[in-house]
Amino acid sequence: MHSLELCAGAGGQALGLEQAEFKHEALVELDHNCCDTLRLNRPEWNVLEDDLRLFKERAAAFAGVDLVAGGLPCPPFSVAGKQLGELDERNLFPDALDIIDVVRPKAVMIENVRGFLGAVFEDYRLYLRGQLKKLGYEVDWRLLNASDFGVSQLRPRVVIVATQTKYWSSFEWPEVNKVNPVTVGEKLFNLMAANGWRGARQWSERANDIAPTIVGGSKKHGGPDLGPTRAKKAWASLGVNGMTIAEEAPDSTFVGMPRLTVEMVGLLQGFPEGWQFSGRKTAAYRQVGNAFPPPVAAAVAKQVRKAITAKQVQAAA
Numbered sequence: 001m002h003s004l005e006l007c008a009g010a011g012g013q014a015l016g017l018e019q020a021e022f023k024h025e026a027l028v029e030l031d032h033n034c035c036d037t038l039r040l041n042r043p044e045w046n047v048l049e050d051d052l053r054l055f056k057e058r059a060a061a062f063a064g065v066d067l068v069a070g071g072l073p074c075p076p077f078s079v080a081g082k083q084l085g086e087l088d089e090r091n092l093f094p095d096a097l098d099i100i101d102v103v104r105p106k107a108v109m110i111e112n113v114r115g116f117l118g119a120v121f122e123d124y125r126l127y128l129r130g131q132l133k134k135l136g137y138e139v140d141w142r143l144l145n146a147s148d149f150g151v152s153q154l155r156p157r158v159v160i161v162a163t164q165t166k167y168w169s170s171f172e173w174p175e176v177n178k179v180n181p182v183t184v185g186e187k188l189f190n191l192m193a194a195n196g197w198r199g200a201r202q203w204s205e206r207a208n209d210i211a212p213t214i215v216g217g218s219k220k221h222g223g224p225d226l227g228p229t230r231a232k233k234a235w236a237s238l239g240v241n242g243m244t245i246a247e248e249a250p251d252s253t254f255v256g257m258p259r260l261t262v263e264m265v266g267l268l269q270g271f272p273e274g275w276q277f278s279g280r281k282t283a284a285y286r287q288v289g290n291a292f293p294p295p296v297a298a299a300v301a302k303q304v305r306k307a308i309t310a311k312q313v314q315a316a317a
Helices: 012-019 032-041 052-062 093-103 119-134 184-192 200-206 229-237 262-268 281-289 294-316
Strands: 002-006 023-029 047-049 067-071 107-113 137-145 156-164
Touching: 002 012, 002 052, 002 093, 012 023, 012 067, 012 294, 023 032, 023 052, 032 047, 032 281, 052 093, 067 093, 067 294, 093 119, 107 294, 119 137, 156 294, 184 200, 184 262, 262 281
Parallel strands: 002 023, 002 067, 023 047, 067 107
Antiparallel strands: 107 156, 137 156
């Protein structure tokens, strides 16, 4: 099956779709560093560095793909922002609807922040449902936590799934894992010990829980850190200094609370080891913090694929 991804970012959702055996026809992303990250890790992917508002004029070239997916900008619905929703200039839902109208995929999969489910946006959710219904889609959304799918992080995210009506009865949300994910200490021990830090084992035993939500922040934010005061306290309880991001793992004689590197944060976000993030430290960290964890994307995408396949098998019979 083939997919078109909008606002692809650093590839979190794209990796999940790949794991669910979707082939990318194109990945549309405006941020230059994100595009470099995608090309660096998957040179064979068709990465289009483009503004979604402009790309939609050319979207007809991808008519008939099986899935349109995307991680549309979160600030319009984030509780950390002004929650302007449809009035926010960064809201790209209308543009995504235009693309869906032109492409008419079998299914749609969009990720956003939990704030999207707030009471203040009830009318907008009904509007989106109505617009998709007019285009021939049934739609549902659910709040999924990354830790329920093997990610060592408490990260609630809303996933919106829509399918053409004929596929809807076959769609089911993915089941959550029956076991908890590994702790931060277990997940990061090898990277923390990479430069021979003598305290790595003791630190690993102290970091005996999953991570709080990793935040990427906006471009207006000064530099890379692990979030507001409450988040920094949660990180401190795990023995992590959340004030800044480190360039490398602690050396052998390091004493104190270590900082995380971009690579470490990537692992906690569910990226595979070795996935490289382009750009300087702040830009690279922002890509990780804003990403959709690949294991969650994969779990949902597999269910979408299963729903489409089931109906196709019934039709063939």
